[in-house]
Amino acid sequence: MRILLATDAWEPQVNGVVRTLTRVVQELREMGHTVEVIHPGQFKTFPLPTYAEIKVAIGVYEPVQERFKAFEPEAIHIATEGPIGLAARRICVEWKLPFTTSYHTRFPEYVSARLPLPLAAGYAYMKWFHKPSGRLMVATPTMRDELTRHGFRNISSWSRGVDTEAFRPRREGEPDVFEDLPRPIFLYVGRVAVEKNIEAFLTLDLPGTKVVVGPGPQLEELKVKHPKAVFTGSKSGADLAAHYACADVFVFPSLTDTFGLVILEAMASGTPVAAYPAPGPIDLIPGSGAGALAPSATEGLREACLEALKLDRRQVRAFAETFSWRACAEDFVRNLQPYPEPQKTRFWRRLRRLARVRRRRPEAA
Structure with a gap:
């Protein structure tokens, strides 16, 4: 299929949404699909207020419209609810094109936190x-129910x-990046931002060392407030x-x-x-042998951290091996709603004809 993906989240942003979308696009192309991605890097942008690392595209409606016409997609997926997503949605509604969307972030909670x-x-x-x-695609049963x-x-x-080749257990003889730090190491990886609830982790009374990996607008503030924690900045x-x-x-303290x-x-x-x-955690962890959950969203994270220390790392790895990006991409394709072949052909032919008529009118005038 010719699949068009419209997204406000794309490289060089570093987050789970971008990793999911870029890897799914790679898998789709390997499966034989043709994929066109409309993303902020193709437009003028400005920094998102309160989060300068994220760039917001401006003046996108007409260029996005032209990209639709040039690509003539058979299926359309709108991944985000920002300016590019809004432009793609408007086009689909006005042209009566079927499309799908996905829910990657608990946007209302995210906004309320800021x-x-x-x-x-x-x-x-x-x-x-x-x-x-x-179709609105969601990652977990809990999110679907919510x-x-x-x-x-x-x-x-x-x-x-998950890429089980890139992310794998440490092998004998490989260096320990935390060799100079007191054990055990409790690690957080992700955006350092208020909606990630990182302070709930940093204020825990835990043995060893807390390590935070990632960039974000709250980084300098948390460095000052928690001098005993180790902040490495971005890693890749x-x-x-x-x-x-x-x-x-x-440790994953996020609630959003x-x-x-x-x-x-x-x-x-x-x-x-x-x-x-x-x-996310409540859908993955129970019964997996790969982690421990706090009893509520406000307490018990310290006990979950100490309980997780006791788990068999081989079983943790075995659980992760049941997830694959190919299965993720196949799920995505099954959820798409392609334009029916005869209607699709008639629609794009009619749109091309209208575009030619519009181009001729100024010349005639």
């Missing part, structure tokens, strides 16, 4: 955005994957994989994620996970 806006306002926007979608309670419709499951590639593999426990791809990356490295019972 701005004095009620959750109800965030959910009203999200319901409006996703209502025309043929959105159903909020009145969302047409929800479908879309699994996630083999260096990031080594941090996962050399840690004793991976819909999945938490870093959880699978830690597990693939053989590192057990401690987390709150939020969407």
